[in-house]
Amino acid sequence: MSQDIFVVVEHLRGQVADISYVMLAAAGELSKGIGGNVVAVLLGNKAEGLAGSLAADQVLYLDHSALADFTSDAYQKALTGLISEKQPRAVLFGNTSIGADVASGLSIKLGLPLVSSCRSFSADGKFVSQICGGKIMAEGDLPSPTALVTMSPGGYKPEAGQSAQAPALTKLEVAGLDALRVKLANYIEPEAGDVDISKETLLIAVGRGIQQQDNITLAEDLAQALGGVVCGSRPVIDQGWLATSRLVGKSGKHVKPKVYLALGISGAPEHSEAITDSDIIIAINTDPKAPIFDFAKYGAETDLFDLVEVLTEKVKAAKG
Ligand SMILES: Cc1cc2nc3c(=O)[nH]c(=O)nc-3n(C[C@H](O)[C@H](O)[C@H](O)COP(=O)(O)OP(=O)(O)OC[C@H]3O[C@@H](n4cnc5c(N)ncnc54)[C@H](O)[C@@H]3O)c2cc1C
16 A cells, blocks of 8 residues: 555547646645655556656556547556555546546445545645535545545646656556457547637626526627627526537536636536636626625626626727
């Protein structure tokens, strides 16, 4: 058994996912509290190149043709042997569809405790998790001997888990990947033609407070005047008022614009977790107790219908 903290690096189609860097930043904090090294665990095939930017003391690289694309079956089999042999103090996974799938399967296979939806670690090594859909923040000691943890974004900036200096890499042989039950058939790309809101710098987000589809034009006019793009919370997408590609949140996109203007959005955890990397959040809401104000740098407790049209006119006038 060791005090090392393993971070299972999530990557897709040649790109390290931001959540991997968030986890490395978290592991760095945890190692200050409990000691041990930060060890990035990279699974792939001819994917050593992805290790260069990882802020870790060491990279364990598991290379196998069956790991060229993600399947939960292959990842679980590869990690079962590694975790059993090395017995790290903690293994961090993204609280994503990939990470949650692998971590929960391993928890059962290896009989190890799983701490879910962790956002951060305290200075003395306690985990802080969002539970009950984010309504409660729970703090506790990591269960022993080895705790599996799924990490949500929001607690650390991805930049804090990046390094310009490539860490030492050890390539490991992986056995037992010959009789897999699942293999990737092909990727289905999302429909082309729409904007990618995760790359936009100015987002005008509408929530249930917009009341009806016709009112979306208010946000579109403002977005056009400001040079931004409209996106929405889940009720708006579920109603079909905006395309699914515009959904912000747990089930949609994680966004990091310079400005996120939230119109009539309450700030439920499933929405908020995906906006905390925005540089500036501005909230417009009639309810002073709306949780969105906890995240917003600027806020107006007002009716969006009193404000948005006036704001659009002012922007147009200012731009001439
Ligand atoms: C597993 C799971 C996954 C989910 N994934 C997502 C996700 O990816 N994205 C997501 O957004 N949600 C997601 N949800 C839903 C989430 O829990 C919330 O229900 C949703 O985010 C609420 O959307 P909202 O803020 O638009 O609506 P509401 O919570 O109904 O808030 C509307 C807000 O508008 C304000 N308002 C009303 N009228 C006005 C007005 N005239 N002017 C100004 N303010 C006004 C109200 O005060 C209120 O705060 C998920 C839920 C679950 C269980």
